[in-house]
Amino acid sequence: MSEHISSVKLYITIWIALMVGTILTVMAARIDLGVFNPIVALAIASTKAVLVVLFFMHVKYTHEKLTKLVIVTAIFFFLILLALTMADYGTRLWT
Amino acid sequence: MHTSSTATVNHEAHDNPALLHYFATAEQQKDAASLGMWIFLITEIMFFGGMFCAYLVYRYWYFGDFAAGSSSLSLTLGTINTIVLIGSSLTVALAVRCAQVGKKKAIVVNLILTILLGLAFLGIKAKEYKDKFDEHHIPGQASFFLEGHIPRHPDIPVNQRHAQIYFSLYFALTGMHALHMIIGVGLFSFLTWKATQGTFGPGYYTPLENGGLYWHFVDIVWIYLFPLLYLIDRHP
Numbered sequence: 001m002s003e004h005i006s007s008v009k010l011y012i013t014i015w016i017a018l019m020v021g022t023i024l025t026v027m028a029a030r031i032d033l034g035v036f037n038p039i040v041a042l043a044i045a046s047t048k049a050v051l052v053v054l055f056f057m058h059v060k061y062t063h064e065k066l067t068k069l070v071i072v073t074a075i076f077f078f079l080i081l082l083a084l085t086m087a088d089y090g091t092r093l094w095t
Numbered sequence: 096m097h098t099s100s101t102a103t104v105n106h107e108a109h110d111n112p113a114l115l116h117y118f119a120t121a122e123q124q125k126d127a128a129s130l131g132m133w134i135f136l137i138t139e140i141m142f143f144g145g146m147f148c149a150y151l152v153y154r155y156w157y158f159g160d161f162a163a164g165s166s167s168l169s170l171t172l173g174t175i176n177t178i179v180l181i182g183s184s185l186t187v188a189l190a191v192r193c194a195q196v197g198k199k200k201a202i203v204v205n206l207i208l209t210i211l212l213g214l215a216f217l218g219i220k221a222k223e224y225k226d227k228f229d230e231h232h233i234p235g236q237a238s239f240f241l242e243g244h245i246p247r248h249p250d251i252p253v254n255q256r257h258a259q260i261y262f263s264l265y266f267a268l269t270g271m272h273a274l275h276m277i278i279g280v281g282l283f284s285f286l287t288w289k290a291t292q293g294t295f296g297p298g299y300y301t302p303l304e305n306g307g308l309y310w311h312f313v314d315i316v317w318i319y320l321f322p323l324l325y326l327i328d329r330h331p
Contacts, residue, residue, distance in 0.1 A: 045322050
């Protein structure tokens, strides 16, 4: 089997990165960044999520392209849900 | 022709008792199980996605009241819980790795650590819920009252109905997440029991891998819930 086994060092590195991300997001929330506050918060959360998916969930090393296709498709449709919903609710008060 | 292919499959099945007869190789069987698990997780994304979408709409409409509600949560407990959950994801990843390299005792240790961290998360969550009950921040309560004003607008008091929408979404999202954690602890208790029997090793650890995928998914949901619920407009 062509199973990829990540090193303990890699897992610890990812864990440290996730911890740093958590502390960064709390610190960023305490600073007034205007409209960038939620953007920074979501950017940090998404970076953390990508690290978990790629390394803890082994998607980076999967040789099965179908798995990657399923994940990307799901995220794409989830973003359609959010984008079209907000396009509706965000413009209802337009005159 | 047919006889010979059956013989080949049976031969491999003899080598690996975990290989089911309708898969050609153990690798194909593992890929199928992994894809099935991912498709289940996709349905979970859609399930939580609907609630995230509702959250987004109401946050857009009632931002000030959401900020006031968010500031009533304990940032300390929320941060500790995030750290606890990230730690549990690490122990899950290490448990799977121990199976890959055949360290059977270390699998059990990592799984037990995962369960303990999961229970710690739920304990802290219970404390937060109790605080909300004590502070009368439960939507639908006759005595519901969120003190204060819209951040940076000392003249505008919190709209109590809009604040209740925030807390409805808070309890729906964190409650569903906590339910997933409870199911996860149950699942991992089963996996720990299986691991103590020496079920998992380099040749077969699919339940461990897929249980891990579930746990990491629940962790990712929290990674988004934490900034969205706890960190709205926290700056002075």
